[in-house]
Amino acid sequence: MASTSCRVNPDVNSRRRLWGDSGGYCGNPKCRTYLFPDDLDVDFGELAHVIPASPEGPRGVPLSEVSAKDRGHHSNLILLCANCHTTIDKAPAPYPAEMLYGWKLERAEEIQIAVSTPVFQTRAEVRCHIQGLLDDNALIHTRYGPVGDPYRQGDPILWIRHARSTIVPNNRRVLRALDANRHLMTPEEKQTLAIYRLHVEQFESRHVLDDFTTGTERFPEGIQNIFLNEEMTSRT
DSSP, rough: OOOHHHHOOOOOHHHHHHHHTTTTSSTTTTOOOOOSSOOOOOOOOEEEEESSSSSSSTTTTOOOTHHHHHHHSGEEEEEEEEEHHHHHHHSTTTTHHHHHHHHHHHHHHHHIIIIOOOOOOOOOHHHHHHHHHHHOOOOOOOSSSSSTTOOOOOSHHHHHIIIIIIIIHHHHHHHHHHHTTGGOHHHHHHHHHHHHHHHHHHHHHTTTOOOSOOOOOOGGGGGOOOOOOOOOOOOO
């Protein structure tokens, strides 16, 4: 009888990617323990599976749904301190897979903002940085996007394809640029940013996870004009 607990351990590349994606801190946003103690050549990090290495583990699903190879891939791993690793596996119910994937995404976003997203000196520079991304998204929406209510797609196949491959990553790049340059925003633009963030999160839920329960916040028109004017009325 074939074993149902077949597992593939993470390879070296997956481990390196996981450490890079984590920034060296526990992936639990409520913990954030630094995993390298001072003056010691050791670390306290533990590689935790989101979907367990074997179907019998916490948050387990059959091998027919997630292969053994995919279970060992970096996309299914999260770096945690020993305490958080024990907690999510000993009491998995409050820590579903969707939550852990969310932790990974949040950490990646934080690192992108802190390290690779430019912080500009002028509003014009920010606008120039995001203009092409907004233009690409607008073109796709005009050609293939939803028309009318309820949500009906002009060309369902092409819309989903371009939404996932272009609009979703472009939305995230725009959001990172806006977050990194909040110091240049007016109070009104900060309110627009909050609405845009909600739109981005709900758009991803619908078009990537096929989850329509999170809401349908529409794209805020204010984003089309954000950072266009040179002068700011105030900086708060």
